[in-house]
Amino acid sequence: MAKVIVTTSGKGGVGKTTTSAAVATGLALRGYKTVVIDFDVGLRNLDLIMGCERRVVYDFVNVIRKESNLKQSLIKDKRVSDLYILPASQTRDKDTLDIDGVGRVIEELSEDFDYIVCDSPAGIERGAFMAMYFADEAIVVTNPEVSSVRDSDRILGLLASKTKRAENGQDPVKEHLLLTRYDPLRVEKGEMLSVEDVTEILAIPLLGVIPESKDVLQASNAGCPIILENETDAGQAYDDAVGRLLGEDINHRFIEVEKKGFFNKLRLFRS
Ligand SMILES: Nc1ncnc2c1ncn2[C@@H]1O[C@H](COP(=O)(O)OP(=O)(O)OP(=O)(O)O)[C@@H](O)[C@H]1O
Ligand SMILES: [Mg+2]
Numbered sequence: 001m002a003k004v005i006v007t008t009s010g011k012g013g014v015g016k017t018t019t020s021a022a023v024a025t026g027l028a029l030r031g032y033k034t035v036v037i038d039f040d041v042g043l044r045n046l047d048l049i050m051g052c053e054r055r056v057v058y059d060f061v062n063v064i065r066k067e068s069n070l071k072q073s074l075i076k077d078k079r080v081s082d083l084y085i086l087p088a089s090q091t092r093d094k095d096t097l098d099i100d101g102v103g104r105v106i107e108e109l110s111e112d113f114d115y116i117v118c119d120s121p122a123g124i125e126r127g128a129f130m131a132m133y134f135a136d137e138a139i140v141v142t143n144p145e146v147s148s149v150r151d152s153d154r155i156l157g158l159l160a161s162k163t164k165r166a167e168n169g170q171d172p173v174k175e176h177l178l179l180t181r182y183d184p185l186r187v188e189k190g191e192m193l194s195v196e197d198v199t200e201i202l203a204i205p206l207l208g209v210i211p212e213s214k215d216v217l218q219a220s221n222a223g224c225p226i227i228l229e230n231e232t233d234a235g236q237a238y239d240d241a242v243g244r245l246l247g248e249d250i251n252h253r254f255i256e257v258e259k260k261g262f263f264n265k266l267r268l269f270r271s
Pocket of ligand 2: 016017018040045120121
């Protein structure tokens with residue numbers, strides 16, 4: 001039986017798809033057979049970030065409508081074995097997804113995979129609800145700003161009430177906070193909320209802090225999940241987060257202002 005993880009946020013553009021691609025890749029790198037599903041019907045971004053857009057033939061909606069089977073529709077990653085992508089349709093609207101169809105696809109994938117990562121669209125409407133409904137765990141992606149934190153708080157309310165687990169009275173969806181686009185310098189200047197501010201408001205366990213970094217856009221333009229760029233801070237931060245997701249005890253990094261420049265200057269001054 002696979003574990004189903006939803007990457008969700010409420011607010012748009014906070015880094016959900018970046019996170020879905022990185023986390024799915026990280027799980028597969030650690031030997032877990034993983035599929036990542038793009039629930040953003042109509043937009044279709046995940047295949048770009050995963051670098052497989054030219055290989056899309058059939059999509060999630062085709063599978064739901066039984067126009068293709070999973071074997072025809074899953075795209076196997078060329079870099080990481082055990083990693084598969086189920087792309088979204090670019091042409092249809094969000095209302096094409098329905099609970100029964102999504103449930104059937106997730107059940108079929110469950111037989112074969114260890115992890116199913118569901119990349120949610122923005123908002124709190126149908127698409128986001130479909131992506132979270134079957135989740136066992138949720139990665140709540142939040143930027144250190146008030147509007148993002150407020151939307152994440154609304155998502156936490158939905159995870160506790162509108163999911164299959166909630167409706168069936170099972171154990172609640174396990175929630176993880178992932179703070180992305182974090183810039184310690186701007187936090188120090190008081191321009192952004194700090195890790196402590198956000199964890200205090202949302203009151204869920206911190207899975208990781210991903211620094212703001214130009215490397216992320218560069219990697220996604222190149223169709224490469226940032227976690228594969230293992231010399232970058234953001235890639236390493238995602239790798240730590242995947243370790244924590246699997247229960248490893250790893251110290252948080254990238255949350256303090258880098259002092260290296262200052263010490264280097266001091267050394268120059270002394271010599
Ligand atoms: N840590 C980061 N540092 C810098 N830029 C980032 C970081 N994470 C994400 N971004 C950038 O933010 C933008 C939005 O990222 P992404 O598409 O992952 O967000 P999303 O939440 O999936 O958006 P949507 O709600 O539209 O689906 C992209 O341009 C991406 O490169
Ligand atoms: Mg997205």
